[in-house]
Amino acid sequence: xxxxxARSLQSDRTTLRRKPDxxxxxxxxxxxxxxxxxxxxxxxxxxGQPYVIPTIHARVGxxxxxxxxxxxxxxxxITDAPCCVTVTxxxxxxxxxxxxxxxxxxxxxxVLGTASEVTDxxxxxxxxxxxxxxxxxxxxxxxxxxxxxxxxTTKVLRLPLAEASAKVRTGPPIxxxxxxxxxxxxxxxxxxxxxxxxxxxxxxxxxxDFPHDLATDVGSARFR
Numbered sequence: 329x330x331x332x333x334a335r336s337l338q339s340d341r342t343t344l345r346r347k348p349d350x351x352x353x354x355x356x357x358x359x360x361x362x363x364x365x366x367x368x369x370x371x372x373x374x375x376g377q378p379y380v381i382p383t384i385h386a387r388v389g390x391x392x393x394x395x396x397x398x399x400x401x402x403x404x405x406i407t408d409a410p411c412c413v414t415v416t417x418x419x420x421x422x423x424x425x426x427x428x429x430x431x432x433x434x435x436x437x438x439v440l441g442t443a444s445e446v447t448d449x450x451x452x453x454x455x456x457x458x459x460x461x462x463x464x465x466x467x468x469x470x471x472x473x474x475x476x477x478x479x480x481t482t483k484v485l486r487l488p489l490a491e492a493s494a495k496v497r498t499g500p501p502i503x504x505x506x507x508x509x510x511x512x513x514x515x516x517x518x519x520x521x522x523x524x525x526x527x528x529x530x531x532x533x534x535x536x537d538f539p540h541d542l543a544t545d546v547g548s549a550r551f552r
Contacts, residue, residue, distance in 0.1 A: 335390075341440055342493035352494040355390070361437045361494055362387045366462070366521075370394065372406045379405075385413065386458035390440060392487040393455040403483050406443045413439040413487060421517040425469035425510045431497065433516060439492040443485040448464035455484045465545045497545070 338353035352358070362368075368385040371378065381402050386393045392413060394404045420433035448454045456479075460468045474482070501514050523546045526538045540546055 336348050337490060337492040339440070339491045342491055344493060344495060347495070347497075350497055352496065353492070355489070357494045358437050358489070358492050361417060361435045362392065362415055362439075362489075364435075365437075368413050368415045370402060370406065371412035371414070372402065372409070374401070374405050380474060384459060384462065384464040385415075386455065387489070388454065389460050390489045392489055393458060394443065394485045394487065395455065395459055395482055398483045400483065403485060406418050406552075407445055407483075407485060408442060410440070410442055410521060411487070418519055419498070420519050422497075422501050423514055423517065425503045425507040425512045425514045429501055429503050429507075431501065433497050433499070435494065435496045437492060437494050439466050439487065439489060441487050441489075441491055443487040446484040446486050451486075452479065455486075455544055456482075464540055466540060468543075470539045 335355045336353045337355060337358060344351035347384070362385070366384075367382050369380050369382050371380045373379070379402070383394060383396065383402070394403065394413075414436065415437040416434055418432060418434050422431040422433055424430050446455055456474055459469045460471070500516060503514065525543050526542075528536075528538070
């Protein structure tokens, strides 16, 4: 394992108190979960009112990038202010013999930190590309790049991946010992995200084929 992969992102704020055995703080665990998730939820507060908003993210090295319109209240609120980013991947429904022990198999990440605006043109362009590639690998080469007006009216924020934790549950249900003798079915119903057949926009130019491979560009790590 590389030094970067083994790097700990643990802090007192990200240390798990409940089910600490399910926690992980190394970049090798945290980064792939962030990469596989197609969206994140961004938590912030405005005048004491908490909000949690879904949005797209992209990771480049030890930085997480977020973007939106310059006038976006969410981005204005978290610029140079504390925020929380979470992602969750749902892997299965866990059905126990008792109602109390039903659960879900999942992989989740919580990132804490302060986001800052990206003003360097090269870094902003790289963030744009990473966000497009997040949706479909290879897509940035198969569409028109952002023009000057679009770049100026889009705000990009950088959140350092310095303080984070992962929480993972895997495996079968965990029942109370006496309940294992009960005559109820118990086990796991696996869940996964699967891409469907591409549906071309009605105004797509005649003869233009879907330029990506569902098995690799839209698949691989995200669709297992």
